[in-house]
Amino acid sequence: MKISIAQLNIHVGNFQKNTEKIIREIEEAKKKGSELIVFPELAICGYPPRDFLEYDHFIHECENAIVNIAKHCVSITAIIGSPSFNTSNNGKRLYNSAFVLSDGKIADVVHKTLLPTYDIFDEYRYFEPNAEFKCIEINGKKVALTICEDLWNIDDQKLYKVSPMEDLMEYEPELMINIAASPFDYEQAQERLNILKWNVNKYKLPLVYVNHVGAQTELIFDGGSLFLNENAELQHLLPSFEEHTQQIETEKPSTLISINNNTKIASIHDALVLGIRDYFSKSEFQKAVLGLSGGIDSAVVAALTAKALGPKNVLAVLLPSQYSSDHSIKDAEDLVDNFGINKQIVPIESIYTSFENGLADFFQGTKPDLTEENMQARIRGVLLMAISNKFGHILLNTSNKSEAAVGYGTLYGDMCGGLSVIGDVYKTQVYELAKHINLEKELIPVNTIVKPPSAELRPGQKDSDSLPEYDLLDQVLYQYIERSKGRSELIAMGFESSLVDRVTGLVNRNEYKRYQTPPILRISPKAFGMGRRMPIVAKY
């Protein structure tokens, strides 16, 4: 069978644009002689639609789009994901469904059985699980059609009591098709391939897998749609991080290919670039502004943004104070020149003095402390937001995951911004990103990479005055956050108990700060934000 795999970048809720794009792909596939075209999970409305699903109006828009798209499905079948109403009188009000469209109408509907409800997923919040199984038929071929998680209940980690493929095997399918919304993290591509191969090996059936591509606020979908033959050999693999439609032939052997051997850090780089680009295009903004300190974090964010939006759409603002070192300003200016981005300089010293004067009476008799450091960061926040407001640029946040974890940052100061670009990237990984960006040429000044990190909010300040060295800190954070290792387990792993108490205490106490941070582009299996939901006033 000739099948078009449509790995599309869908905009949540943008029914008009999404429908046009889907119809265009169907017409194109018809011209190329495809018998079937397959779109991703919930492609009608985008993934994740979140609580828009609670609006009947939103579901009706999905239904209308399905009807319109079906009209184009003549001499071709389309499979496409959409929410649909549960018309029985109990259970959740919706299903997460795959519609089979042919002869100009809805030929069949299959519902999702396994509803991921962990990490960033909330599917049982909206959907009733399917409990009835059947194969669909396309041009005489029996197909086991499943939706994403339906294939993920594999032997060694059974989260669910049913496995849809086991029920479907009774109907003797000849092909598996899985439509998915499986977001990127730096481990996901490999895990996904393992799980898909596990299914092919178990059920001895070829598999067509179609995933989303593109970023939806914090979630970045990498695509990686593929076709595995019945020997679990990778026969087709669509490019990562790119919208792409490809025609495959299920019976025709083709050269086997190996999965792309991008390094982990190259994948993170490409994911972040896509994340920035889609945040801007989907919110209909072109230009970004960020504060450039001369340090590594803002340098890397500037580099990624220049790549995503083009250097002429990036405005870097230097906001020096009396504590800014000469080398910081020099490093920032070198970076601006290397990337060809725009630059402005707004010194903050006289503004800072006006705050000192305004608070002088009230603060009489008190000693300088973190208040004054925070105030500098917040003055920079006000200036950057004023520039953002005045010129319609989105302010990008440059905090990294290590800082966000331990609360080493100023709320409403350096924590401002519409999008946090590297808030899921540990400091040690930020250095790796910088080296990756510099692979061919010194774009980020080497001095920015080699000097000791400093917030430069008081004379001679270094991050290591307040925090453990990042090499060590990041190890503890990774085990605590990504691996959910608690106090006793961390100590058993060899970390000193005083270090463990200090780091986990900082992470827990700073939940209130993270609650108010911008959405963070997610590149790890456990990112701050929708994937990690913590109480604020807890004591633990």
Place this chain on the structure above:
Amino acid sequence: MKISIAQLNIHVGNFQKNTEKIIREIEEAKKKGSELIVFPELAICGYPPRDFLEYDHFIHECENAIVNIAKHCVSITAIIGSPSFNTSNNGKRLYNSAFVLSDGKIADVVHKTLLPTYDIFDEYRYFEPNAEFKCIEINGKKVALTICEDLWNIDDQKLYKVSPMEDLMEYEPELMINIAASPFDYEQAQERLNILKWNVNKYKLPLVYVNHVGAQTELIFDGGSLFLNENAELQHLLPSFEEHTQQIETEKPSTLISINNNTKIASIHDALVLGIRDYFSKSEFQKAVLGLSGGIDSAVVAALTAKALGPKNVLAVLLPSQYSSDHSIKDAEDLVDNFGINKQIVPIESIYTSFENGLADFFQGTKPDLTEENMQARIRGVLLMAISNKFGHILLNTSNKSEAAVGYGTLYGDMCGGLSVIGDVYKTQVYELAKHINLEKELIPVNTIVKPPSAELRPGQKDSDSLPEYDLLDQVLYQYIERSKGRSELIAMGFESSLVDRVTGLVNRNEYKRYQTPPILRISPKAFGMGRRMPIVAKY
């Protein structure tokens, strides 16, 4: 049977304090001759523990607490909620359980069947639903023990395919006990009573119901634990918004009581006071600071905070600009005097000038716009946060729900704060709250209540320049947010289509602002925050 109903205020994750409190109540109940003492759902760790549940270490702390508490259960039985490990090799890793403790050990364990996963609830994120039913026996009496949602699958709104009580009835129980974590909203007390009565009427059994009291960040638990006799008559009702333990006798008829007839606005008032108090006590802070503008929002927040923390723990800061009217300053000062709270005045004009000067070159040739208004709000934010940092006061946010809905507020300006007190209270309800506070005496100056609302960020500005009148706006917002009515439904209700498009468009476009607001005390059935989860870059 003599039963102690322990309606406790538990602190999430504070195992030491919680365990001590629970043991104290058990000892007290023993002295009073109770045969049984019943604690709320997940009382061991507090509700909601959220992703702390993903830490084995956290579950082990729960297990240890259970063992310690069980030792005190000699000559008395205790029922208490705790998470527990699912030891089978499939399904979610935990159960939401009720432990029956007697003879110094764990006598029985019952798991929750129906796992609420909607609005603010995420239980299927963590827990495997129970599928095996049995009654427990206490001093020879057969008891149908269920957990919260287990009783909520009633006829006209069946969200689930099973109803635990129907299975339990086969074992011929004589009494129902339900332990709960059912948070307050202004409709919940009545709905809760209706549902509990529905169960008693259906199963013809008396019911002991034990709920949490106290606030956990945004969620406010009102208690309202009760005993219904087998005729569904209310025989005992514990006080709302107060920690309280009461002994009841299930066989002994007592005077019937009617549910407290607090007005809706009085309940909202009491809920918010508890919400503020617990936010401070559970995060171990005593003092609050807020900006006082002379307007209604900050006046009501100041009043609620004075009630919650005591007037001497409240610092009101007046931050006048050249656009502040004389009456605003006068109204603010009158309020300070009426409540006996502390006051400081920090004018912002010269700081504003320093920003203007700092940006003069860069902004040359541009016209004044929202940028300059936002800048004033952000200068106030910087000053308030400096005071918060310097003196260890928590800054309270004073935005109301109408503003939060349509984005009528400045991110990092008036949207700053550790806690949003009235972010779930529409502007029209804020006026009702003010009148309620003034019931006995003019505490909030009448002028604050009667003057037209204004942000005072430019000369002669009024809210109604930018927004529909609040009476109308709040109606549309209520239907869109609380009732999930979409565009076509709103128009069918009689709202003008241009108004509907404007208001829903503003709500959707301002999701990015709400993403960064402080946690909001929840008093409605649909509050911004964990109960309403929306995409940011969607177009709908």
